[in-house]
Amino acid sequence: MFSFNERLGLFLTLEASCLSLACVLFILGFVVYKRLRRTVVSWGKQTARRPDASDSSLFLNLMFADLIQALGNMPSFKWMIDAQITEGQLCTAQAAIKQVGIVGVAMTSLAISVHTFSVLVLRWNAPRYVTRIMVIGVWVFAAIVIGTPNIVHAHKRYYGDTGYWCWILVEFKAEEIVTEYLWVWVAGIMNAILYTIMFVVMRGWFIIDNGIHWHKNYTPSYPNVVEVETEEETQTKAIANLMLFYPAVYIFCCLPNSISRWRFFNGIPTPDRVTFLGSILFALSGTFNVSLFFLTRPELVIGPKSDRIIEDEHAPFHHRWSSSGGAHKLGHLPERQYTDAPPAKDRWNSPEFDPKTLTSAVLHTSPQGMTLQLPPREGRQHSKAGSSLIEEEDYGHLPA
Incomplete structure (x- = not known):
């Protein structure tokens, strides 16, 4: 039976999950509304939009993964009321949903970092279908990683009570690592590496121009000319800079929870306060992501300010490029x-x-x-x- 303090910890975790759930549902619902409205207004016409430095598909996929992760904590309401965990279909559902959501958030966060890296450092504006492929790849990967052990252990007791919620049982330690923790850590480490590289490039310590150059040894290709930064490049950098907060928030949310759970599964005594603090921060990741979403992609929420309806079918080439998501099959550099x-x-x-x-x-x-x-x-x-x-x-x- 759970003590009062343990039930209070479950309650606070549920509160954090409900807050993330409400924020994510608001974002997804409002995005659907705005897109339907935009489709009706621009029906049969071409719409020229400003270049999208970070295709919104990845952000929406992150919102969807946060939604699944928040739903995975909802069965804890019953565990809190009953003051104990009852294994069964609800327990199995919680374990599976939590796995899908956590792996989805990890891989989408990594995809956002890779996409931002390609824009900010490699100066490659990928066409829209690349991010569509990345989104599909996230869920195919999650299905393979999570589904394979379930098929292998189909006739065994694989999910069950793991302390304060349902998850993979302790005796399947290899599966615990391979199906979840490994990818959480890979995403966190890769995010940190990519973030560091982007930071030093943004600071001008390294220059990417026909190779990688230390700023003191860099010789411009045309030393007598001055590079003029275009409006597209300025907007791209501004959006990409804000995007760097996503991996930082991800690491901040997942690190405490990973440490506390790892200590628990290795039999190291862990105070309940530490366990629930990590769980609460992890449950708040959806709320943090939504807050950053308003900062980095406000146009998707309040509507684009610079979209123009083009009546002429012979619109300028740069308008046709923007509305089609890229004139080049494999993108372009600014x-x-x-x-x-x-x-x-x-x-x-x-x-x-x-x-x-x-x-x-x-x-x-x-x-x-x-x-x-x-x-x-x-x-x-x-x-x-x-x-x-x-x-x-x-x-x-x-x-x-």
Whole structure:
């Protein structure tokens, strides 16, 4: 029989799970409403959207995994009322649902980190179908990892009472690690590694340009030109920077619970307060993810601000690219623009400046400077509107 303090710990865990459940259901419901409304408004028309640095499919999949994880704690309400765990179908259901949710959250969190890494460090904007494949892969992987031991031990008592909830019994220690803890730790470690790499690149300590360079030894390909960051690249970095909080929150939520459960299954005495603290933080992961969702993807909740309905079927190419999710089969790297002009405050005072050289044909719409015709590189570049060059690659295009 559970003591009062143990029942209180179960109650607080349930409260955290209910909060996560309510937040996730609100997000999913509101997203469905907004998308249905957007579909009705733009029916039969093309919609041009801003480039999505982090395809929303991964976020919605994270919300769905958090939903499953929160549902896995709901049977604990009966255990709290009865002050004990009764093994049976409900107990088995709780164990299986908890496994599916935890593995789903772990793999989706890792997928988000990998996707953010490709955008921020590798500068590769993957087309939308790549994230669709990642979402499908998460659940296929979860089905294989969780389903295989259940088939192997179909005639054995595999799930049961493990202290304060139902899960894999202690005698199946290898299955406990392989079907859940291993992937939680892999996701946490990989998130930490990718986060560290993204941090040093964002700080400018390492520069990714035709290889990896230490910032003190880096020599630009064109030392006499200044790289102009496009609006697309600025928006991409801003979203990707906020995305880095996802792995940090994941590690914060899963680490205490992993430590306490690992101590329990190895017979190391663990205070109840420590066990329930880890369980509560883990149950709150859905709430934390939803909070970050509002910060990183507010447009998906309140509606996009810059979507434009295009009536003309011969819309500009960049509009067609945005609405179709990518013009290149394997994505592209963000285009860069270069200019040989010094900063605005110094350009007009430069002794080499000659007003006669300024013509409407070579002047940017913004006062950033004149365009510079860069020398061709291996014959693989071509002019784009007289202001930028694009280098064709098998997997997309590199900015000149």
